[in-house]
Amino acid sequence: MVDKMEGVIGGVVNSADYSVPIETVYVSNLEERVKIEELKAALHAVFDHYGTILDIIAKISLKRKGQAFIVFDQQRSVLDAVEQMDGFEMYGKAMRVLIAKTPSDETVKRKAPGEFDEHKKRRTISKAQKEAALAKELQAKGPDSTATTATRARPVKTGAAAIPDEYVRPNKVLFLQNIPADVDADTLTAIFERFEGFKEVRLVKIRNVAFAEFEDEQFAITAKENTAGMAIGEEGKSMKVTYQRQ
Known part of the structure; x- marks a missing residue:
């Protein structure tokens, strides 16, 4: 939504x-x-x-x-x-x-109902740019900037791994998680090839994750905004869609 x-x-x-x-x-x-x-x-x-x-x-x-x-x-x-x-x-x-x-x-x-789609597109791009700026700021501050009371007792991650998924800087490759066992690469391709700039899907079956690559980050941003949380597989499992960590 x-x-x-x-x-x-x-x-x-x-x-x-x-x-x-x-x-x-x-x-x-x-x-x-x-x-x-x-x-x-x-x-x-x-x-x-x-x-x-x-x-x-x-x-x-x-x-x-x-x-x-x-x-x-x-x-x-x-x-x-x-x-x-x-x-x-x-x-x-x-x-x-x-x-x-x-x-x-x-x-x-x-x-201006005819401009609503363009209005949403501008908002999506603006949101992604803000997330990218925040991710850059968090990376500059180091892992302590993302720590909370609940996570400080855990082993400290460093570098890009310390940034929460939702703050990973946008790029042209989407990271797909929670992929059900009954969903294959062809199914994921059918989902993402609807979006402009789609190149390929790479499924890592053993980890239940996949990567969807686009020609540039703007195409990836559009695909992410329209597929995050999508129900897939026979059980309708919610697919998590973020950006690949660089």
Whole structure:
């Protein structure tokens, strides 16, 4: 499922980059201990004053806590909300309210449906670039930067092995894990050859893993975003798709 929060981060906006207005506000520094549904209700009650709210997006994951996106039906509502609500206290904390950097899915689907696929593609590329930058930063800091309380007692990995799979820098080869015994190279080829730039699949049967190679990393990024978590085999096992470690 596409993460609707990706690519919609508060900051400096260049509206000339988009054919539709940005009708979303990005709210941060929210109280993280409040339940999501309660938080959404509170945000709706506060921001409803500025116009019709189409969607409120908030997540419970650690990386997304304390922030939300509020999608209005017109840009005027966004401008008013940012001007008047930045610094407003909710649950004892001053909210940070900014214009989102990009239009929301809802806005693009409503006002430029023909551009929605391109909008998703740009977001996918932006997400991959952020992951690549984070991976590079983690590699520069060394293995301690990825350690947690639960993992410090384990033997320390070094180099690329210390980087979690989700932060491996994008490249043209995808690493496929959790391959069921009843899935062969032909089956995997049929899955990945649908994507532009596909070259080959190499299956390592004894380890239940495989590699899918593409002409360049942009083709691989598209394939990864569309196959990660795909159910394969007779039992419908979820396939893990990451990038090959360099």
